[in-house]
Amino acid sequence: MTSSDSNKASSRSSKFIKDIGIYAIGNIGSKLITFLMVPMYTHYINTSDFGYYDVCLTYCMLLIPLVTLQLRDGAFRFLLDCGNETQRQRIVTFVSRTMLSTIAVSLIITAVLSMTVSIKYLGYIFGMLIAMSLQEVYSQVFRGLGNNRAFVAVGMISAFGIGLFSIIFVVLLGWGIEGVYLANIIARVLALVIVEMRVRLITRNTRWNISAREVGKDILRYTLPLLPGSLCWWLTGSSDRQFIRYFLGLDVNGVYAVAIRFTGIINTLAIIFYQAWQETAILQYNSPDRDRFFSKMFNSYIYVLALILIPYAFLLKVNYGWLVAPEYHESLNFIYPLGVSAVIFAIAAFFDMGYQCAKDTPRTLPAIMLAAIVNVVLNFALIKPLGVYGVIATQLVTYLVLVTYRWHDMRRYFTLKIYHRTALPIVMLLVSALPFYYCRNAVLDMAYMLAAIGCIAWSFRDELERQWKTFVTKTAGRIK
Numbered sequence: 001m002t003s004s005d006s007n008k009a010s011s012r013s014s015k016f017i018k019d020i021g022i023y024a025i026g027n028i029g030s031k032l033i034t035f036l037m038v039p040m041y042t043h044y045i046n047t048s049d050f051g052y053y054d055v056c057l058t059y060c061m062l063l064i065p066l067v068t069l070q071l072r073d074g075a076f077r078f079l080l081d082c083g084n085e086t087q088r089q090r091i092v093t094f095v096s097r098t099m100l101s102t103i104a105v106s107l108i109i110t111a112v113l114s115m116t117v118s119i120k121y122l123g124y125i126f127g128m129l130i131a132m133s134l135q136e137v138y139s140q141v142f143r144g145l146g147n148n149r150a151f152v153a154v155g156m157i158s159a160f161g162i163g164l165f166s167i168i169f170v171v172l173l174g175w176g177i178e179g180v181y182l183a184n185i186i187a188r189v190l191a192l193v194i195v196e197m198r199v200r201l202i203t204r205n206t207r208w209n210i211s212a213r214e215v216g217k218d219i220l221r222y223t224l225p226l227l228p229g230s231l232c233w234w235l236t237g238s239s240d241r242q243f244i245r246y247f248l249g250l251d252v253n254g255v256y257a258v259a260i261r262f263t264g265i266i267n268t269l270a271i272i273f274y275q276a277w278q279e280t281a282i283l284q285y286n287s288p289d290r291d292r293f294f295s296k297m298f299n300s301y302i303y304v305l306a307l308i309l310i311p312y313a314f315l316l317k318v319n320y321g322w323l324v325a326p327e328y329h330e331s332l333n334f335i336y337p338l339g340v341s342a343v344i345f346a347i348a349a350f351f352d353m354g355y356q357c358a359k360d361t362p363r364t365l366p367a368i369m370l371a372a373i374v375n376v377v378l379n380f381a382l383i384k385p386l387g388v389y390g391v392i393a394t395q396l397v398t399y400l401v402l403v404t405y406r407w408h409d410m411r412r413y414f415t416l417k418i419y420h421r422t423a424l425p426i427v428m429l430l431v432s433a434l435p436f437y438y439c440r441n442a443v444l445d446m447a448y449m450l451a452a453i454g455c456i457a458w459s460f461r462d463e464l465e466r467q468w469k470t471f472v473t474k475t476a477g478r479i480k
Contacts, residue, residue: 134189266339
């Protein structure tokens with residue numbers, strides 16, 4: 001590698017690490033607050049109500065892409081490539097016009113539903129759907145306009161607001177699950193208003209009198225193929241709650257929902273990497289050493305995922321008794337396989353970057369449709385004989401199918417090389433399930449956890465040493 005190549009690689013890595021730092025502050029801070037809410041919810045809300053709320057939340061996740069037309073992805077992707085102010089204004093204006101239209105249509109549909117069928121908490125569900133949709137889209141607008149701090153601030157303020165309002169509505173006022181709905185709605189909208197009042201990015205870039213038709217066509221050409229994919233994603237990632245609710249009941253779904261909340265931390269940490277990697281990958285897609293750089297990032301990612309899941313799962317196991325109410329303790333049994341499932345999904349999301357870089361979103365459909373079919377078939381086949389474990393096994397197999405398909409399909413965009421030493425963290429992830437389930441001694445759990453971390457770090461020692469030398473060199477340069 002030449003000196004110039006080395007400098008470029010160092011620059012890319014530095015930017016990537018900086019982006020990870022920014023996204024980590026927002027995601028970890030916001031999810032930490034959400035994480036801390038779980039013990040409170042389990043003590044003040046019964047399993048049936050919490051199970052129903054979780055089902056409503058999954059339906060909101062299904063409907064968000066329809067309400068937003070996947071503009072969260074289109075806005076970020078096109079704003080990232082945009083180089084002039086007029087074009088930026090056209091993009092933001094198109095997003096605002098479209099959101100107003102889809103919200104109006106959603107309101108009409110909700111009004112009709114309220115007069116024809118009886119749906120518990122329908123008004124709250126509509127409010128949460130719209131609040132989540134606005135946050136999803138405009139957070140990505142902030143990010144696409146280059147203000148990552150505004151993007152992070154929205155997540156932080158909304159999470160803090162959800163925590164604060166939940167304490168007020170649920171603990172102090174005793175409003176139960178209705179308080180959770182209200183906390184989500186108010187906090188998300190308030191976060192957007194506070195940040196926009198500070199940065200004025202949306203109001204400054206929205207021009208109602210300009211034409212945005214042409215850019216709108218390009219954006220919709222990019223986002224509309226993602227809509228059927230989003231339905232399939234819902235089937236593969238969220239339909240598990242529907243199967244549990246139908247076959248096993250809301251109480252079981254409430255217990256399962258707690259496990260999902262805890263393993264959501266793994267997803268959050270993966271999202272931090274994904275958000276930083278998304279921007280870096282798009283900007284570096286046409287670089288001459290793309291394959292080498294992407295391979296390095298991919299192998300490092302597997303190490304990081306293993307180093308996250310193993311200590312997190314074992315520390316959670318040791319402390320689970322006091323974290324949640326007794327009626328939710330069974331959810332501990334679901335933590336480790338759900339964590340492994342989150343790791344496999346994170347790897348699949350890494351491969352998804354090829355479609356985004358090449359703006360070739362229609363090619364996302366075959367893999368997602370295949371995964372959705374596998375998911376539905378296996379859920380029907382396994383949930384009766386295996387219960388919740390059938391749902392978890394289905395999720396694991398589904399994501400493995402997705403990873404396998406995309407591994408082969410990604411070769412049209414970039415070629416990844418898996419290093420030999422990367423086999424160790426993969427093996428450790430699988431082997432660690434044995435002590436997690438069969439060890440009943442907290443000291444032995446901690447001993448195994450430290451030994452596993454040591455083995456993984458040892459196999460990655462060359463890269464750690466290289467990063468440490470780079471850090472020392474840069475620090476010494478700054479001191480001089």
